[in-house]
Amino acid sequence: MTADFNDITEALGAQQAALAMLRVIQGRQLGADQLEVFYRYFAERGVSVTVAVFKEWIAQIQRELDSQESLKQLAKVWTERLGEHASFTPQEAEEFHHQYASVLDTNAIIRQPVVVGYVEREAGSAFDLELSQPARNIRWTLLYTVSGQATLKAGIRDLTISPGDVLLLPPNAMYSLKRSTIARRWNHFYISFHPHTDWRHHLDWPTPAPHVGYVKVPKSERKKIRRVLEDLVDNSLHPSAVMHDLEANLLLQFILRCSSYFSQSHHRVSDNRIDKAKRFVEEHLSEAFTLEQVASAVHMSPSRLAALFKEHTGLSVFSWRNERRLIQAAHLLRSSDQAIATIGAKLGFSDPTYFSRTFRQHIGCSPKAYRHQRQSDVANGL
Known part of the structure; x- marks a missing residue:
């Protein structure tokens, strides 16, 4: 009853x-x-x-x-x-x-500078929405998953987001994020904010996907993290003379705690040869080249480069190149009126059909649909 x-x-x-x-x-x-x-x-x-x-x-x-x-x-x-x-x-x-x-x-x-909350995204509810990069965005977002599961698409990566996972999404991140189809719910805290220049360097997080920061909070630490977030929510609901100071303090505390959970591998010195290999790929993004040519440019054997590149980036040299191509294509589709075939050709896709198929496979829609949606967002002031 x-x-x-x-x-x-x-x-x-x-x-x-x-x-x-x-x-x-x-x-x-x-x-x-x-x-x-x-x-x-x-x-x-x-x-x-x-x-x-x-x-x-x-x-x-x-x-x-x-x-x-x-x-x-x-x-x-x-x-x-x-x-x-x-x-x-x-x-x-x-x-x-x-x-x-x-x-x-x-x-x-x-x-306002900081907006925080807790959302329960149940299957079929009005809040069970796909999150993606707004067309005109200048804010950073933090998402901490409490229960359920979500799926993140960024670049050409598909990542499963589970309890204890924290995502850091800067304004330039290109992503889509939604409740996983195998989960009934995805419940998470969110923080939308503008970083302060004094602690901006603390936002240098591990990036398992382009421009997307990620950290896994150990189970033993999750109660501490949740208390900080609950204090942030409580502070936002109870105005006081020190509300904004508390807000800034709690936000920085959350970010610092997340930084303390980075694996040691994140703090290692980057390999200059991999940085050079990335620059070679960026400079020849629209051209055809071989693994041997990249390896020669950085004075490594092809097999050693392939292994080290995968270790540092999570992708092969050519998968990383394709990801950079698609990110650049998405940027041009949003910011220019160039023909779709022209954009594809500029980025090394000589066949428009192949470009469209590859874009759809990794971004989730055709270049035409992507451009139309972004233009619609801008027209609506989003």
Whole structure:
């Protein structure tokens, strides 16, 4: 009986929150009760900010509605669909939440230095979304997985993210991250921030994929890490005269603790020969070359270069070259209007079909679809 009552209460809350969301993107004001329902709905799903900050987020969304075509279209569709009665069924509310979550990018409205929260991404929920690099991003992100499992695609790497894993995603990281299909949930803390120049050097993390930092927190240390994150969340919900100082202190503490878990191999001196091999590949990215040519340029035998390159990068010389090509292709697709075939040819893909197939295989969509999505994000102010 209690479970049934809780289900009914949750469904009612979702319907009321949907109405509040719709009013916001219609450009209408919320009453005190509507604001409370709206805030509670998001607070229960990991948005750990004060009511005052939440109200400012709403105001920011409404100030920028004229440039948010996707939100305006969503408001138009649902205003017409609901008609005069303007109420959601439980099924409609769930559908609306999914659509709202998919088009709202918090990077466009977040203004405070640090935003932290805890998210439960359950299969089928409105928050069960794929995360990817925003088109216009200047913030760094930390993600600490508590339970469940996620899959990270970055460059041409596919990595499984499990409990205890911390990801550091700088603004230039090209990635997609989502709940693993074999897991029912992926629950994690997140921190969105701007690094301070005094401790920026502490963000030199091991990178198992291009521009993506990673560390595994030992099981014996996870309670400490979680306490720091919970203190960050608590601090964000209880304003005080020292709120921002505490915030900065706790964020740095989290980063320093993560740095202390690096394996010794991360601190070893890089091999100058591998650095030279990488430079050779970068300088000849669009050209055909052999392993023997790379080895000759760095004064090594081909077999020794192949083994050492794989040890340092996790990829073969030619897989690393292909990864760099695709990263550069993605950059050009986002930032230029050059023809797709031209971009492929510039990066050594003489066959446009092969370029498209390779891009789709590793990035998850065709070059055309990737460009269209990024241009759509920019048009919508994301």
